[in-house]
Amino acid sequence: MKNNFSMQVDALLSNESFIRSTIANFALPLNPTVAEINDIKTAVSEAVTNCIVHAYANKGGVIYIDCNITDNILGITIKDTGVGISDVNKAREPFYTTKANEERSGMGFTLMETFMDNLEVISNPGGGTTVKMTKEING
Amino acid sequence: MEIKYITNGNTLTAKLYGELDEYSAEYVRLSLDKVLESTNFVPNAKIVLDFSHVSFMDSTGIGVLLGRYNKFSKKQIGLLISNPPAHVDRILKMSGIYKIMPLA
Numbered sequence: 001m002k003n004n005f006s007m008q009v010d011a012l013l014s015n016e017s018f019i020r021s022t023i024a025n026f027a028l029p030l031n032p033t034v035a036e037i038n039d040i041k042t043a044v045s046e047a048v049t050n051c052i053v054h055a056y057a058n059k060g061g062v063i064y065i066d067c068n069i070t071d072n073i074l075g076i077t078i079k080d081t082g083v084g085i086s087d088v089n090k091a092r093e094p095f096y097t098t099k100a101n102e103e104r105s106g107m108g109f110t111l112m113e114t115f116m117d118n119l120e121v122i123s124n125p126g127g128g129t130t131v132k133m134t135k136e137i138n139g
Numbered sequence: 140m141e142i143k144y145i146t147n148g149n150t151l152t153a154k155l156y157g158e159l160d161e162y163s164a165e166y167v168r169l170s171l172d173k174v175l176e177s178t179n180f181v182p183n184a185k186i187v188l189d190f191s192h193v194s195f196m197d198s199t200g201i202g203v204l205l206g207r208y209n210k211f212s213k214k215q216i217g218l219l220i221s222n223p224p225a226h227v228d229r230i231l232k233m234s235g236i237y238k239i240m241p242l243a
Contacts, residue, residue, distance in 0.1 A: 038226035042197050046197055049197065049199060114233065
């Protein structure tokens with residue numbers, strides 16, 4: 001099967017639950033297991049939190065989301081136009097955080113990598129960040 | 140997110156209800172810190188964080204737990220975790236937090 005959907009959402013913490021639930025619901029025709037649904041929700045939540053807290057520094061902005069299904073592969077793209085990441089490799093290291101004094105775990109990218117099959121992070125300082133993830137849904 | 144507190148001897152159980160993410164994290168921080176400041180804890184007091192009704196948690200939850208550990212351990216109050224659902228348990232295990240906050 002093939003399916004697509006896109007949305008733009010304001011970068012508000014109160015939208016986090018709505019965004020991860022909506023994307024998980026989009027995957028439902030693939031008959032994901034409860035564990036797979038939680039994997040998707042967690043990975044999306046990490047990416048969206050990064051947009052709100054890091055890219056837009058809690059000052060608001062727009063999060064651009066594109067999702068597609070090809071056969072049993074779910075693709076998710078989450079994009080912001082915020083500050084960007086100067087060193088993506090460093091940011092992807094487990095437990096690395098730029099905001100240690102704010103009680104952050106530095107596990108965001110690690111969880112996205114673990115819970116999805118593929119993770120691509122494209123970022124430029126000042127040019128925003130795009131996170132692309134795919135996951136095969138075996139049900 | 141909502142937290143209900145139950146006291147039993149030297150153990151205070153905090154039952155968490157709902158989703159623990161960046162949106163609800165501040166409530167959890169403030170609620171637990173208020174308990175820390177307003178309670179006269181007996182020696183060897185323990186706080187059990189009951190996760191059985193946590194329907195979702197992401198890495199923000201780990202940050203919240205580490206922050207509470209730093210504050211509560213300064214007052215010699217032990218923090219324990221109980222009944223995490225499978226998806227929460229997986230994130231807790233990955234973080235290594237059970238070394239400082241064991242299962243009750």
